[in-house]
Amino acid sequence: MMNMKTNTFEQYESSVRSYCRHFPKVFTDAKGAVMTDENGEKYIDFFCGAGAVNYGHNNDYIKGKVIDYLATDGIIHALDMYTVPKREFIETLEKKIIEPRGYKYRIQFTGPTGTNAIEAAIKLARKTTKRRNIFSFMGCFHGMTLGALSLTSEMYARNGAGATFTDCTHIPAPYMFEGLDVIKYMQTLIDDDHSGVEKPAAVVMETVQAEGGIRVFDDEFLRDVREFCTKNDILMIVDDVQVGCCRSGTFFSFERAGITPDIVVMSKSIGGIGMPLAIVLHTDELDDWKPGEHNGTFRGNQLSFVAGKAAIDYLLENDVEAETRRKGELVKKYVTEEILPLDSRLELRGIGLIWGIDFAAIDSSLTEEVIEKCFEKKLICECAGREGSVVKIMPPLVIDDDLLLEGLSRVKKSIEEVLNK
Structure with a gap:
């Protein structure tokens, strides 16, 4: 595995950069709900470009229309x-x-x-x-x-x-x-x-x-x-x-x-x-x-x-609206049954395919550790809310069910490790 070259960014880019501090890898390509880094490691994306890629990275249909247009001058x-x-x-x-x-x-x-x-x-x-x-x-x-x-x-x-x-x-x-x-x-x-x-x-x-x-x-x-x-x-x-x-x-x-x-x-x-x-x-x-x-x-x-x-x-x-509602119920069911029982003080909120697990009643600072653990397990997600107390779950709307559940499993394991440290 090669060491990724990040010193260029650290030397020349403004200190205002933020997301790269949480996800310090050099990414090369992405497809659907998966991003790949310079070493070929694949990450499940529960970040979704802050909501900019709802239909997935490099959606074949949409990308095809863009390529066709570019080819026409x-x-x-x-x-x-x-x-x-x-x-x-x-x-x-x-x-x-x-x-x-x-x-x-x-x-x-x-x-x-x-x-x-x-x-x-x-x-x-x-x-x-x-x-x-x-x-x-x-x-x-x-x-x-x-x-x-x-x-x-x-x-x-x-x-x-x-x-x-x-x-x-x-x-x-x-x-x-x-x-x-x-x-x-x-x-x-x-x-x-x-x-x-x-x-x-x-x-x-x-x-x-x-x-x-x-x-x-x-x-x-x-x-x-x-x-x-x-x-x-x-x-x-x-x-x-x-x-x-x-x-x-x-x-x-x-x-x-x-x-x-x-x-x-x-x-x-x-x-x-x-x-x-x-x-x-x-x-x-x-x-x-x-x-x-x-x-x-x-x-x-x-x-x-x-x-x-x-x-x-x-x-x-592709009836994305209905699929979003259906997958949202999968998230709600999994978190309710598998993650909330880890600590009675955890709170779940959300709709569609935007959900948050709130740690405010435990310790808001724990969410930083959770997203770091998630990243170690090859899952990208971020914090939100007051004092960053909420772990935010926001995958592309087109994510496959199996990949969605695998990502949620990684969130669960990360939370378990942080709560049991």
Whole structure:
């Protein structure tokens, strides 16, 4: 076995690098739910590019469409000019996903990251309502650029900016305080002339707080937020960057509640196989932009449009939504029967194929040891939540059952070793 050369990264790359510190191997290729390092060692992927490769690494169908397009000398960079791949992506998303679900959204293409799409969404909300403030929920993560970071509640991320954030009010999440009526709390903030809080342009929320520790907001709460926003002429923005594209068991994570947000933000797996793409979906009534008021040099990535269209065709042809729900039940059953009995203080939360095992009631610091043990056993996963107390299980949606169960077995063995040390 050769020693992998990592000194190049350590010598020349910025110290801001993070994931490679947990997974210090040089990776060469990946297929489905397996990544391979420079020594030929294979790792089960329960990380999934932070949700960017829901349909698996190098998905044959999606990759084939990209390769076919590249072979034609088709245009690659086109800003927001009209192109065939862009037209086909728009038509596919609208006709096969949005309209059949009863929604009516226009599509805005932003810079290719989720945080840029969040920036566009809150700019649009402020522009159309003529109000500045935004409500977001404690425990949320919405991005690392300044506007998105003002919404994000994680202090580690906020402190890195060295800036004073304004025009955002953080609301206690519904799981934080027993007995707190969060909707009544928000209503009081905007009704009480001594609350010190301005009426917001929008409420921005994840239906599942992923980085916040796999906190699934229940259907009733989502409907209550929708009603609150409608009643008070406030826009409802759903951040579906990580838990969209079937991750929760439906294409949009909010479908289970039967609601229609005013604005939806998507990135990560909307690009098919990790191709950079981000979009904002908004209603006709909100289409108040002037040409070029929000733009981005790479908002017209043609390979992303090709891959994104192929991904939609693939997920529909292979019933990925139903498969995600079925595999999610496998995860729930295995963890409930095999892992939770290891310590009564462990807690499981999740939906679809995003799950978290919470160590907060034992010792939050143990999760770092667990993911290190997992990596030793050739499984890649990460931590989430407050103080990193949650071991996050997020494999590609197309993972085979046997490989999924083998990965869960490695998680179990890792937890056993850490708890019994």
